[in-house]
Amino acid sequence: MVGGMEEEERPHVLVVDDSLVDRKIMEKLFTNSACKVTTAENGQKALELLGQGEDKHTNINHHVPKISLVVTDYCMPGMTGYDLLKKVKESCDIKEIPVIIVSSENVPTRIERCLKEGAQEFILKPLKQSDVMKLRCQMQFTQQMKGRLCMGR
Amino acid sequence: MDAVSQLQRQFVEHATSLYREGYLDDQFTQLQKLQDESNPDFVVEVVTLFFEDSEKLLNNLATALQQESIDYKQVDAHVHQFKGSSSSIGAQRVKNVCVVFRNYCDEKNLDGCLVCLQQAKNEYLLVRNKLEALLNLEQQILQAGGSVPMIT
Numbered sequence: 001m002v003g004g005m006e007e008e009e010r011p012h013v014l015v016v017d018d019s020l021v022d023r024k025i026m027e028k029l030f031t032n033s034a035c036k037v038t039t040a041e042n043g044q045k046a047l048e049l050l051g052q053g054e055d056k057h058t059n060i061n062h063h064v065p066k067i068s069l070v071v072t073d074y075c076m077p078g079m080t081g082y083d084l085l086k087k088v089k090e091s092c093d094i095k096e097i098p099v100i101i102v103s104s105e106n107v108p109t110r111i112e113r114c115l116k117e118g119a120q121e122f123i124l125k126p127l128k129q130s131d132v133m134k135l136r137c138q139m140q141f142t143q144q145m146k147g148r149l150c151m152g153r
Numbered sequence: 154m155d156a157v158s159q160l161q162r163q164f165v166e167h168a169t170s171l172y173r174e175g176y177l178d179d180q181f182t183q184l185q186k187l188q189d190e191s192n193p194d195f196v197v198e199v200v201t202l203f204f205e206d207s208e209k210l211l212n213n214l215a216t217a218l219q220q221e222s223i224d225y226k227q228v229d230a231h232v233h234q235f236k237g238s239s240s241s242i243g244a245q246r247v248k249n250v251c252v253v254f255r256n257y258c259d260e261k262n263l264d265g266c267l268v269c270l271q272q273a274k275n276e277y278l279l280v281r282n283k284l285e286a287l288l289n290l291e292q293q294i295l296q297a298g299g300s301v302p303m304i305t
Contacts, residue, residue, distance in 0.1 A: 019234065021237075
């Protein structure tokens with residue numbers, strides 16, 4: 001595909017949030033930072049997009065997009081962002097994907113819990129362009145560092 | 154003063170008063186900054202989603218508070234959503250009512266909740282009218298070939 005190289009070089013972010021308003025805003029924040037964005041309205045759909053849906057074992061030809069980053073809202077009905085984080089970190093295939101938790105509430109115990117479970121970062125909503133630019137730089141840095149010595153946190 | 158300048162002046166006056174009177178906060182400015190040539194209707198689209206979302210939430214809240222036996226957790230969930238979306242677009246006064254509303258939910262205070270619901274509705278209608286007027290002015294400026302002034 002002509003020009004396909006550029007497409008593939010953009011990091012692919014998965015945004016998970018039950019709020020349509022927030023999904024739209026986060027999508028724009030990330031596309032403005034030269035990312036490709038897929039959105040999901042709940043944890044279940046997010047897991048399917050990450051190739052962890054119920055047909056995981058039966059559908060070997062299932063094309064799974066290569067997600068570089070998951071950004072999920074904490075408070076969602078059903079599977080919370082924390083539940084989703086746990087599932088990602090417990091899975092063999094996708095535990096390496098960094099997960100960012102976003103929340104409108106500044107609850108220290110909540111933040112601690114998420115970081116302990118392996119969240120890369122906890123960011124307060126509403127997200128700003130500066131938050132996303134910082135994440136974008138981190139993603140670039142991580143990509144460049146792949147194959148070199150492991151960097152501790 | 155030509156038509157475009159007049160419209161631009163009206164726009165600046167209207168926008169400035171919205172910020173000064175607390176209807177909008179910096180988050181709305183952030184949204185405007187996100188808009189670009191690749192998505193010139195971004196703000197209108199987000200604001201429209203907010204209107205649709207809000208109307209649904211207000212209806213849900215009214216229904217929830219009319220039940221024989223009120224599920225305050227459910228009421229709180231709706232208010233939390235409303236607080237979130239209003240915060241995301243910068244509708245400060247709506248957001249502030251939601252904060253008080255949630256406290257009444259915690260206390261299971263029906264009267265408090267009903268007062269807040271009314272206030273939330275009023276603030277929502279106010280900000281909706283003002284935003285519609287603002288976005289209308291924006292449209293007119295663009296159609297007249299002018300550029301929309303940035304309010305910092």
